Amino acid sequence: MFLRMITASLLRRRSRMLVALLSIAIGATILSGLVTIYYDVPRQMGAQFRNYGANMILLPGDGATLTTDAAENALAVFARDQLIGAAPYRYVRLDMVLRQQSFMAAGTDFEQIQKTSPYFSVEGRYPENEREVLVGKDIADTIGVKLKSVMELTYRPTSAASLGAARDDTPTPGATLSGGAEGWNGGMVYVSVRLDGEGYIETVEVDASNQTNEIGGLCAQELFTSQFVGKKIPVTLGSDVDTIAGATMTSAAVVEAVNGASNIASVANKTSNFTVVGILDTGGDEESYVFISLEDMAALTGEAGGLDVMELSVSAAQDELEQYASAIQDLNSGVIPRLVKRVTRSETAVLSKLQALVFLVTAVVLLLTMICVSTTMMAVISERRKEIGLRKALGASDNGIRTEFLGEALLLGVLGGVLGAILGFAFAQLVSVNVFGSSITFQPLLLPVTILVSMAVTGVSCLLPIQRAVEIDPALVLKGE
Amino acid sequence: MSLLTLKNVSKIYGELKALDDVSIHVDRGEWIAIMGPSGSGKSTMMNIIGCMDKPTMGEVLMDGVDISKESSKKLTEIRRDKIGLIFQQFHMVNYLTAVENVMVSQYYHSMPEEAEALEALSRVGLRDRARHLPSQLSGGEQQRVCVARALINHPELILADEPTGNLDEANENIVLDLFSQLHEEGTTLIVVTHDTEVAKAAQRVIVLDHGRVAMETNNAHAGSAKASSFL
Ligand SMILES: Nc1ncnc2c1ncn2[C@@H]1O[C@H](COP(=O)(O)OP(=O)(O)OP(=O)(O)O)[C@@H](O)[C@H]1O
Ligand SMILES: [Mg+2]
Numbered sequence: 188m189f190l191r192m193i194t195a196s197l198l199r200r201r202s203r204m205l206v207a208l209l210s211i212a213i214g215a216t217i218l219s220g221l222v223t224i225y226y227d228v229p230r231q232m233g234a235q236f237r238n239y240g241a242n243m244i245l246l247p248g249d250g251a252t253l254t255t256d257a258a259e260n261a262l263a264v265f266a267r268d269q270l271i272g273a274a275p276y277r278y279v280r281l282d283m284v285l286r287q288q289s290f291m292a293a294g295t296d297f298e299q300i301q302k303t304s305p306y307f308s309v310e311g312r313y314p315e316n317e318r319e320v321l322v323g324k325d326i327a328d329t330i331g332v333k334l335k336s337v338m339e340l341t342y343r344p345t346s347a348a349s350l351g352a353a354r355d356d357t358p359t360p361g362a363t364l365s366g367g368a369e370g371w372n373g374g375m376v377y378v379s380v381r382l383d384g385e386g387y388i389e390t391v392e393v394d395a396s397n398q399t400n401e402i403g404g405l406c407a408q409e410l411f412t413s414q415f416v417g418k419k420i421p422v423t424l425g426s427d428v429d430t431i432a433g434a435t436m437t438s439a440a441v442v443e444a445v446n447g448a449s450n451i452a453s454v455a456n457k458t459s460n461f462t463v464v465g466i467l468d469t470g471g472d473e474e475s476y477v478f479i480s481l482e483d484m485a486a487l488t489g490e491a492g493g494l495d496v497m498e499l500s501v502s503a504a505q506d507e508l509e510q511y512a513s514a515i516q517d518l519n520s521g522v523i524p525r526l527v528k529r530v531t532r533s534e535t536a537v538l539s540k541l542q543a544l545v546f547l548v549t550a551v552v553l554l555l556t557m558i559c560v561s562t563t564m565m566a567v568i569s570e571r572r573k574e575i576g577l578r579k580a581l582g583a584s585d586n587g588i589r590t591e592f593l594g595e596a597l598l599l600g601v602l603g604g605v606l607g608a609i610l611g612f613a614f615a616q617l618v619s620v621n622v623f624g625s626s627i628t629f630q631p632l633l634l635p636v637t638i639l640v641s642m643a644v645t646g647v648s649c650l651l652p653i654q655r656a657v658e659i660d661p662a663l664v665l666k667g668e
Numbered sequence: 669m670s671l672l673t674l675k676n677v678s679k680i681y682g683e684l685k686a687l688d689d690v691s692i693h694v695d696r697g698e699w700i701a702i703m704g705p706s707g708s709g710k711s712t713m714m715n716i717i718g719c720m721d722k723p724t725m726g727e728v729l730m731d732g733v734d735i736s737k738e739s740s741k742k743l744t745e746i747r748r749d750k751i752g753l754i755f756q757q758f759h760m761v762n763y764l765t766a767v768e769n770v771m772v773s774q775y776y777h778s779m780p781e782e783a784e785a786l787e788a789l790s791r792v793g794l795r796d797r798a799r800h801l802p803s804q805l806s807g808g809e810q811q812r813v814c815v816a817r818a819l820i821n822h823p824e825l826i827l828a829d830e831p832t833g834n835l836d837e838a839n840e841n842i843v844l845d846l847f848s849q850l851h852e853e854g855t856t857l858i859v860v861t862h863d864t865e866v867a868k869a870a871q872r873v874i875v876l877d878h879g880r881v882a883m884e885t886n887n888a889h890a891g892s893a894k895a896s897s898f899l
Contacts, residue, residue, distance in 0.1 A: 188772075188780035191768065195764055195768065199764075199801070200763050574762070577760075578776070579744070580720060580747070580753050581748070581753070581772060581817075582744060582747055582773070582777055583744075583776050584745075585744075660720075661720050662721045665755055665757075
């Protein structure tokens with residue numbers, strides 16, 4: 188009978204109840220929608236943030252390089268769907284001999300770069316085939332290359348240290364060594380050193396073609412190189428060898444190159460022609476690099492070589508990133524994980540602000556819904572004063588009245604909750620697609636939760652109206668018209 | 669055997685004495701009519717007897733229990749268990765059918781039983797209108813549903829405040845006929861009326877004026893007289 192009464196009340200007083208139901212459903216819709224967004228924001232924004240570049244990097248420990256195995260082991264730590272991209276970088280200095288230009292080249296994986304650095308803007312396209320190069324805008328401007336230009340890139344083995352090989356402690360007597368070091372304005376200076384039978388320097392030849400001709404070029408001339416003859420490596424600048432006035436950098440570079448010169452005879456200069464397929468415009472340091480594939484770099488340098496750094500883009504909040512970082516650390520594979528704090532911090536800050544905002548809006552909507560439901564129920568109750576008086580006259584106890592109206596309210600809450608959960612998902616979906624440009628998955632748990640919350644909200648908002656109902660005096664309301 | 673005794677009952681609204689030192693006595697099974705001009709305190713008295721209001725002063729004994737000082741919770745229980753109410757304006761729950769309206773009364777009293785409710789509707793001649801909503805019933809039919817609702821729980825006392833006030837003569841007679849049946853079954857009836865014909869059906873008539881009992885008369889023939897004799 189109880190159910191029959193409240194369902195009759197809902198069904199036969201349709202229009203009135205529809206208003207109440209509507210207000211509950213709208214409230215529940217917005218609430219469940221906002222809650223969905225609230226929980227989806229980190230994911231959505233996380234994906235958004237991943238557009239702003241890597242948030243974690245892997246570095247080799249102890250100045251060595253990162254082996255492919257070690258990198259792969261570290262990557263295995265991540266949940267598959269969270270690792271958006273992992274771009275390897277191997278840096279090598281390359282020259283364009285004819286133009287007397289030298290610059291840093293990054294060997295990388297272009298597919299991964301597009302994932303870790305989606306904001307890179309490339310005029311033309313990313314390299315796809317062998318011997319294609321992506322040139323940073325700065326370099327392109329300086330040396331005047333355009334799309335489809337051909338660049339003759341030369342790799343010259345530099346000092347042993349920068350080749351990653353352990354340097355012999357004492358250069359073998361009688362050998363011819365070659366080396367290089369960075370001189371003025373990033374230009375490379377190359378040397379070729381011949382030792383006599385006792386290990387004393389016999390001759391030094393300097394290629395300072397990347398330096399300014401008038402001043403730096405002096406270092407290639409005999410007045411400077413002859414100073415080395417009869418000395419032993421290492422040579423000291425200032426005592427063994429005097430600096431050329433006005434060419435301090437170049438002088439120092441020659442000394443460094445001589446001291447670092449190695450006798451890896453197999454390392455000869457290598458040259459290949461590359462086609463410029465893209466000009467990279469990032470507004471950052473990347474513009475002064477050229478990018479080639481790791482394979483091309485291996486071919487050019489004659490060795491596979493380890494990585495200098497690996498950039499990761501991980502869809503995770505800061506604390507989760509930190510967990511990943513310590514997991515990688517725990518592998519003890521010599522890989523050092525670092526969070527890109529600038530990125531992760533601002534992500535975390537923006538996220539918490541956004542969530543706080545959604546939370547606030549949710550609270551306000553909750554309050555408004557409660558006021559709305561409460562007002563509607565108040566109207567419903569005052570409209571039904573006679574009926575309530577009659578019920579009391581017929582023997583309904585105060586609790587009986589409470590139960591009936593609470594029952595009605597909760598039934599409305601359930602219906603409103605179901606409607607709200609469905610519409611709320613649609614609402615969240617709409618917002619998500621329009622604002623974040625991606626869809627969300629339906630959380631089955633949200634349905635019961637929305638229904639419960641909607642019931643609770645309706646129940647609470649009805650407390651005051653129901654108290655009004657209980658206070659109705661049957662003698663008064665049943666008295667004549 | 670005494671069912672109800674009012675001892676020096678007064679109900680005062682501010683300056684106004686709606687009931688002024690009223691003492692009456694009703695035996696079990698009696699049929700009482702209460703008359704009096706408008707504003708004389710009839711409804712006030714019915715509300716007090718019907719446990720919907722409390723007197724300002726005086727005692728109201730029902731079955732020997734003083735109900736004038738009971739809590740409203742207790743009053744609700746007494747009303748539910750012992751009293752059937754009939755109103756001038758019928759008062760039905762407008763979204764429930766005739767039979768459901770009768771069942772509401774059962775629901776608050778004990779257990780709703782549709783068969784029993786239908787039987788009560790048969791008794792007032794409305795078996796075939798059981799599934800109609802109040803808006804689909806005439807005034808007379810609605811009042812008969814209310815009579816069925818009042819008698820469904822077999823109350824000891826039926827209180828009717830101008831039950832025929834809004835009815836035509838034919839319907840008035842049907843209702844009176846039902847009352848006299850109830851009377852014969854031993855139910856105590858207190859009926860407020862302006863209609864002398866209705867009053868004549870009762871055994872005793874109490875006339876109120878300005879909140880006081882102005883007159884009490886016994887109808888010699890009443891009690892044995894059947895309402896049908898008025899048809
Ligand atoms: N709640 C109240 N507050 C103030 N005065 C009231 C209240 N209820 C009734 N009265 C007054 O008490 C007096 C008696 O009212 P009551 O309703 O008992 O009259 P009645 O005899 O039933 O009249 P009628 O025949 O018109 O129904 C009236 O003067 C009325 O105005
Ligand atoms: Mg009255």
